Each structure stands twice: as C-alpha cells, then as structure tokens.
Amino acid sequence: MSNLIKLNNGVASLVEDDWTLVQLPATQVEERKQAGKVVLFKLTGEATVTDAQIADTVIPATGKIILPLSVFIARNNEFKDRIAQGEIGVWLATHEVLENLTQQQADLNALPIIAVFVERFADGRIFSLGNLLRTRFGFKNELRAFGDVLRDQLYFLKRSGFTSYLVRADRSAQEAIASLNDFTKPYQGAVDEPRPVFKRYNRGA
Amino acid sequence: MYKYDEIDQQIVDERVIQYRDQTRRYLAGELSEDEFRPLRLQNGLYIQRQAPMLRIAVPYGMLSSKQLRKLGDISKKYDKGYGHFSTRQNLQLNWPKLEDVPEILADLATVEMHAIQTSGNCIRNITTDQFVGVAPDEVIDPRAIAEIMRQWSTFHPEFALLPRKFKIAVSGTKHDRALVQAHDIGLEFYRDSNNQVAIKVWVGGGLGRTPILGTVIREHLEWQHALTYCEAVIRVYNLHGRRDNIYKARIKILVKALGIDEFRKQVDAEWAHLKDTDNTITEAELARVAQHFDAMPYENVPAHDASFDAAVASNPAFAAWVKRCVHPHKQAGYRAVTLSLKPHGQAPGDITSEQMWAVADLADEYSFGELRSSHEQNLILADVKLSDLFALWEKARANGLASPNIGLLTDIICCPGGDFCSLANAKSIPIATAIQMQFDNLDYLHDIGEMELNISGCMNACGHHHVGHIGILGVDKDGSEWYQVTIGGKQGNDASIGTVIGPSFSADEMPSVVQKLIEVYLQERTPEERFIDTVRRLGVAPFKAHVYAKDEVAA
Numbered sequence: 001m002s003n004l005i006k007l008n009n010g011v012a013s014l015v016e017d018d019w020t021l022v023q024l025p026a027t028q029v030e031e032r033k034q035a036g037k038v039v040l041f042k043l044t045g046e047a048t049v050t051d052a053q054i055a056d057t058v059i060p061a062t063g064k065i066i067l068p069l070s071v072f073i074a075r076n077n078e079f080k081d082r083i084a085q086g087e088i089g090v091w092l093a094t095h096e097v098l099e100n101l102t103q104q105q106a107d108l109n110a111l112p113i114i115a116v117f118v119e120r121f122a123d124g125r126i127f128s129l130g131n132l133l134r135t136r137f138g139f140k141n142e143l144r145a146f147g148d149v150l151r152d153q154l155y156f157l158k159r160s161g162f163t164s165y166l167v168r169a170d171r172s173a174q175e176a177i178a179s180l181n182d183f184t185k186p187y188q189g190a191v192d193e194p195r196p197v198f199k200r201y202n203r204g205a
Numbered sequence: 206m207y208k209y210d211e212i213d214q215q216i217v218d219e220r221v222i223q224y225r226d227q228t229r230r231y232l233a234g235e236l237s238e239d240e241f242r243p244l245r246l247q248n249g250l251y252i253q254r255q256a257p258m259l260r261i262a263v264p265y266g267m268l269s270s271k272q273l274r275k276l277g278d279i280s281k282k283y284d285k286g287y288g289h290f291s292t293r294q295n296l297q298l299n300w301p302k303l304e305d306v307p308e309i310l311a312d313l314a315t316v317e318m319h320a321i322q323t324s325g326n327c328i329r330n331i332t333t334d335q336f337v338g339v340a341p342d343e344v345i346d347p348r349a350i351a352e353i354m355r356q357w358s359t360f361h362p363e364f365a366l367l368p369r370k371f372k373i374a375v376s377g378t379k380h381d382r383a384l385v386q387a388h389d390i391g392l393e394f395y396r397d398s399n400n401q402v403a404i405k406v407w408v409g410g411g412l413g414r415t416p417i418l419g420t421v422i423r424e425h426l427e428w429q430h431a432l433t434y435c436e437a438v439i440r441v442y443n444l445h446g447r448r449d450n451i452y453k454a455r456i457k458i459l460v461k462a463l464g465i466d467e468f469r470k471q472v473d474a475e476w477a478h479l480k481d482t483d484n485t486i487t488e489a490e491l492a493r494v495a496q497h498f499d500a501m502p503y504e505n506v507p508a509h510d511a512s513f514d515a516a517v518a519s520n521p522a523f524a525a526w527v528k529r530c531v532h533p534h535k536q537a538g539y540r541a542v543t544l545s546l547k548p549h550g551q552a553p554g555d556i557t558s559e560q561m562w563a564v565a566d567l568a569d570e571y572s573f574g575e576l577r578s579s580h581e582q583n584l585i586l587a588d589v590k591l592s593d594l595f596a597l598w599e600k601a602r603a604n605g606l607a608s609p610n611i612g613l614l615t616d617i618i619c620c621p622g623g624d625f626c627s628l629a630n631a632k633s634i635p636i637a638t639a640i641q642m643q644f645d646n647l648d649y650l651h652d653i654g655e656m657e658l659n660i661s662g663c664m665n666a667c668g669h670h671h672v673g674h675i676g677i678l679g680v681d682k683d684g685s686e687w688y689q690v691t692i693g694g695k696q697g698n699d700a701s702i703g704t705v706i707g708p709s710f711s712a713d714e715m716p717s718v719v720q721k722l723i724e725v726y727l728q729e730r731t732p733e734e735r736f737i738d739t740v741r742r743l744g745v746a747p748f749k750a751h752v753y754a755k756d757e758v759a760a
Contacts, residue, residue: 136478197356
C-alpha cells in the first residue's frame with residue numbers, strides 16, 4: 001500500500017508513486033556536537049555532499065526520476081533530453097539553498113515535480129521553502145514533502161504550497177489524510193489561500 | 206475587549222478536537238515521546254518535576270471577569286485550587302493531569318480561551334503594557350493591532366516550527382512598560398510627523414542565556430505593514446537561524462552574527478516581495494477590531510472626590526495602598542488599580558481559585574467586568590472610580606490582594622523555579638519569600654522606594670533577572686544551588702542589562718546580601734535618587750565592596 005498522499009483539486013487521496021527517488025550514496029558522517037549535544041540540524045547552506053558522492057550516484061537509465069539537487073546541477077548535461085521529456089524532477093533538503101536550483105534551472109516549470117526532504121519533524125524551514133517556490137519562483141507543478149513527514153505537519157505543508165506528502169513508512173497515511181483539514185477557516189493568508197480571513201469573510205462592522 | 210465571532214470560536218473548537226486526538230494517539234503509543242513533545246509544547250504543556258504544567262494564553266494580558274471565574278473553576282477542578290500568573294501575562298497550572306488537558310481546553314474554549322502557542326518553537330503570546338488603553342502617557346492603543354497579530358500568528362503555517370521560541374511585544378506609550386527592547390520583535394507605536402500611526406521596529410532583543418537588548422531595524426513602518434514586515438523578519442530567521450545549537454538558536458544570535466545592517470538588508474529583500482500582499486492590514490479590519498477596545502462608558506465624574514481625599518487623610522493603611530497600588534488614568538475621576546499577587550511569604554504571582562472568583566466579582570462591581578495581568582505578575586483593574594477606591598480596597602484586603610508593595614522591593618518578579626520547573630538549576634520561590642520576610646516592615650520598604658527585584662531559577666531568565674535593578678539567578682555548582690547577583694538592570698526606554706557583582710551565594714545568604722545592597726544605597730543616595738539611579742551613578746564597586754567585605758560575610 002502506498003504511503004503517498006496527493007492533493008488533486010483540493011481532494012486528497014492515496015496514490016501510487018510513479019516517480020523513482022534517486023539517493024546519493026551513503027557516506028560516513030561524523031557525529032558533531034554543539035554545547036554538549038549531538039547536532040541534529042544542518043545549517044542552511046552547509047556543504048554536505050561530496051564530489052565523489054555526486055559522481056557515484058547511480059542514475060536509472062529510464063523512467064521518471066527525482067534527482068538530488070547537487071547531482072542535478074553538477075551533471076546537468078546528462079539530463080538535458082530527459083528534462084525536455086518531463087522525466088526529471090529535483091529534490092533538495094531543507095538546509096539546501098533554493099537559489100542554487102533556480103540559477104541552474106531558470107524555468108522551474110520544466111520540472112514536473114520538486115520534492116523537499118525534511119530530516120526531522122521540527123525542521124520548519126520546509127514551510128518557507130514551499131512558500132518561496134510557489135510565491136517567489138512561480139513553481140506550479142507537484143511539490144512534495146518526504147522524510148520525517150508525519151500527520152501533524154500536513155496542514156501546514158498544505159498551506160505552504162505542498163501538494164503531495166510521502167508519510168513516513170511506519171505511519172498510516174490513510175489516517176493522516178484527516179489532518180489536512182484540521183482547521184476550516186485559517187486566519188492568515190498563505191500559499192493555498194492568499195487572502196487572510198478579513199478579506200474572505202464579512203466579519204461585521 | 207475582543208469578543209470572538211463564529212470564526213474565532215471555530216478555530217479554538219477545532220483546536221480542542223485536534224489536541225484531543227494528538228493526546229489519544231500519544232496515550233495509545235502511536236506517537237513517541239519525542240514526536241509528542243513539540244505537539245504538546247505548542248499547546249503549552251510541559252512535563253515538570255512532579256506533574257505537567259499547562260500554560261493558558263492570556264492574549265496581551267486582557268481578561269474578562271467571566272474568563273477569570275472559569276480559570277478559578279478550572280484550577281479547582283483539575284488542579285490544586287490555585288494558578289500562577291507568569292511574566293508573559295499567562296496563567297499556569299502546576300498540577301493538571303496530561304489526560305485531563307483536552308477537557309481543560311474544552312472548558313477554556315467555552316470562554317474564548319485556549320493554550321495555543323504558549324510554548325514551543327513558534328510565535329508566542331503577544332504582550333503589552335498592563336495599562337494599555339488607560340495610561341495618561343499612551344499615544345496609541347496597540348491592542349487592535351495586537352489582536353490582529355494574535356490571529357495572524359495563530360497556526361501561521363510558515364512559522365509553525367521555528368528554530369526557537371519567538372516573542373513579540375507591542376507598546377504605544379511614551380514610557381515603555383512592555384519591555385519592547387527585550388523581545389525578538391518589539392513594536393513601538395507612535396504618531397509620525399504626518400500624525401499617522403507608525404511603528405518603530407526593534408529586533409533581536411531577548412533575555413535568557415545571552416541577554417541582549419534589541420536594535421532598531423526600522424524607524425518608521427506604516428501600521429498597515431505590521432504583518433508582512435514581521436513575515437519578512439521571521440522568514441529570514443526561519444531559514445537562517447542556528448538550528449544546530451539550541452543556545453544559539455534565538456534571532457538575537459543571528460542578528461548579532463550578521464550585524465544589523467546585513468540583517469536589515471536581507472529582511473528588506475524579502476519584504477520587497479511581501480509588501481502590499483494580501484496580509485496587509487486594511488482600514489476596515491483595523492476599525493472592526495479596534496471597536497472592541499473602545500473606551501469604557503465612563504461616567505462624567507469630577508477629577509477629585511472628597512470622600513476619597515478624607516479616607517487618604519485619615520487612614521494611613523489605605524493611604525499606603527493608594528500610594529503604591531493606584532495609578533493615574535486618562536479619564537478624570539478614574540484610576541487603575543493593581544491587585545498585588547505578592548503578599549509577603551507567598552510565591553509571587555500565585556492566586557487561589559477563591560481569589561480569582563473574588564477578583565472577578567471586583568471587576569464586575571468596579572471595573573466594567575474586565576481586568577489585566579501584568580508581566581510583573583499582578584492583576585490590574587483598569588477603570589475604577591475614585592469614589593469606589595476605598596470600598597474596593599477593603600474587599601481586596603479581605604481577600605489578601607491589597608499588599609501595598611507594588612513597585613517596591615517585595616513586588617518580586619519570580620519564575621516557578623526548581624520547586625516546579627524541570628529546567629531550573631535552583632529554587633526561586635523560597636528566595637523570594639525569604640527576602641519578602643526580611644523586608645516585612647512597610648515603613649522601611651516605602652523608604653527604600655522604587656525597586657525591581659527579579660529572580661530566575663536558571664539562565665532561561667523567565668524571571669527577567671537581567672533587567673531587575675537587583676537580579677538574582679539560580680546556578681548549579683557541583684549539584685548544589687547557588688545564586689548569582691546582578692545590579693543595575695532596568696526595563697523601560699533606558700533599558701539596561703545588570704552587571705554581576707561577584708561570586709555567587711548560598712540560599713541562606715541571599716536576604717542579607719540584598720540587605721547589604723540596600724544599606725549601600727541608603728547611605729549613598731541623594732534625596733531624589735532611586736536605587737537604580739544610585740547604581741548607575743556609582744557603578745558596581747561600592748556595592749560589591751560592602752557585600753563581600755570579609756568581616757561581614759562568612760565565606
């Protein structure tokens with residue numbers, strides 16, 4: 001059973017995933033500490049991908065694939081045709097810089113999908129990234145969240161412009177769907193509904 | 206004050222449903238401890254030493270008598286019959302059961318209250334001056350914008366999981382009483398040269414482990430842009446705040462690291478895109494919300510009242526209370542009254558259910574059914590007629606709410622400390638009560654005069670010790686509790702961070718340390734000087750010398 005929720009005209013349902021996510025090869029990552037505690041979050045802009053990882057990333061020869069941003073940039077020449085055929089999507093992690101993507105790919109809408117990887121639930125950068133992709137860079141296609149995606153982020157992800165959500169494998173995506181609609185009439189304007197409540201309803205004199 | 210419409214009510218009702226289900230999933234093992242933590246924190250629920258603590262939101266400190274009555278009921282039903290007003294103007298329950306919290310929220314929702322975003326890494330309760338709307342030095346009543354910001358920040362999707370907590374204060378007075386310089390964002394309202402409402406925006410202030418006063422990021426912001434400008438600031442922070450180190454995660458560290466000019470440049474770059482978008486506040490919305498804060502239907506009464514004057518002249522106890530607890534008011538013949546939650550020998554800010562009900566009755570009888578909580582952890586009846594003050598005083602006194610110590614040494618700001626809070630290094634309440642007992646002589650207290658003594662049980666600084674004229678910080682040394690003392694801190698327009706006087710003290714020593722600080726002041730002061738003025742004039746040295754003099758303090 002798929003754990004992928006997709007919004008279609010505002011209606012959410014579980015769908016099969018027709019994209020293959022391409023991962024970077026694993027590396028030995030040293031545990032770092034700050035103030036005596038293990039560092040759980042990477043800093044925005046922190047370089048985390050090595051040239052060797054990029055070179056060693058195995059690219060499936062056919063089919064629709066979502067590439068890591070670093071691979072998409074460094075090996076872009078390999079993908080020109082497939083981008084034109086709509087077979088290439090891109091994923092970035094929450095600490096990666098969006099402008100690196102937009103500098104490489106001026107027309108984001110040539111990408112059928114952009115995905116954002118959130119390593120930890122508490123990493124709210126994903127919401128700003130979604131917002132910027134939609135409102136600043138005009139991305140109109142599927143915007144997906146994956147990683148530590150749990151039920152209680154879904155409402156915020158939806159409002160931040162995400163339209164598909166790969167719920168963490170050990171949780172029920174079917175049950176999570178309900179939380180997309182935890183609140184009926186949000187106060188503030190956001191991506192899914194830009195008008196704040198005071199511009200949508202007559203709240204009296 | 207602001208009254209909910211169906212939309213507001215639906216949001217808190219839906220919140221109750223959401224949180225009830227989150228609690229159910231946690232208890233059923235579907236959410237791990239780590240996964241439930243951010244969810245319960247964003248609903249104000251901490252797991253404490255003996256029991257959970259629930260922090261209930263009191264937006265910008267405004268309460269109705271009906272709400273306070275309900276808080277009294279809830280404290281009785283789900284807790285041990287008392288609550289604690291915090292330095293963020295909120296009410297904390299120290300002994301609720303985790304399983305009862307959904308029911309408590311449902312009860313709160315019946316009186317237009319909630320616990321949304323009272324903790325966690327999100328935009329917290331917006332605070333302001335407790336005399337908002339009635340203070341003679343007020344230029345702008347910022348409550349309408351505060352309420353609009355409350356709504357905007359409630360479940361703001363982009364800022365649901367920030368690097369760290371985010372506190373906003375608003376103020377519209379000549380003399381700042383809202384600590385705008387000690388907040389992540391401080392909004393200081395004023396009238397510009399065209400007589401339009403404008404905002405001076407401070408950013409990057411905060412107490413805690415690294416106390417820093419804020420910096421002005423924008424001298425002039427038109428009120429319409431309050432939301433979009435804050436969005437620009439918080440977006441830069443959300444993307445670039447230090448998530449790798451909890452102690453460096455507040456916006457103040459980012460502002461310091463980038464420098465205010467670079468930070469401002471980044472904010473302006475964001476704001477260029479956000480300015481004039483849909484979250485721009487309209488005249489109509491401001492007017493709709495502002496009407497909830499219209500002036501009370503004051504009676505036309507004379508500026509003086511003979512019976513009041515006679516009572517002051519003939520009753521020294523009443524006169525002492527008037528001197529400390531009664532404050533000037535915009536409207537002739539009216540006063541604001543502080544009900545002290547600092548009776549000597551009790552935990553500062555604590556209030557029993559019976560007292561809550563009594564205050565609710567007093568608010569109904571004397572102050573249009575409304576009241577406020579202050580960040581100094583007292584309650585305020587904002588609109589009392591001069592001619593009612595004596596009767597009010599007698600009833601307040603009968604309920605233990607008329608200690609004439611507001612603004613004096615024993616009006617101590619104090620966090621719950623090690624008795625309750627699992628973050629604390631040391632207890633703070635016993636220090637407060639010991640100092641109160643040491644200075645139990647009212648004449649002496651009044652002679653010492655204006656004094657702010659603030660106590661925090663750890664460097665998170667919930668007790669605002671950095672801005673106390675005397676600040677006391679609980680520290681842990683090899684597993685035992687010690688207290689570090691600062692002097693010279695101050696809130697207000699001329700805010701300052703206190704200076705540490707030297708090595709820390711044991712709990713037993715604290716009353717005599719404060720005593721010695723006061724002795725230096727009483728000896729050195731000029732007739733018009735307050736303690737803080739003397740410290741600023743002389744510096745720390747003479748205070749330090751006396752406190753640490755070898756023949757006076759045992760090692």
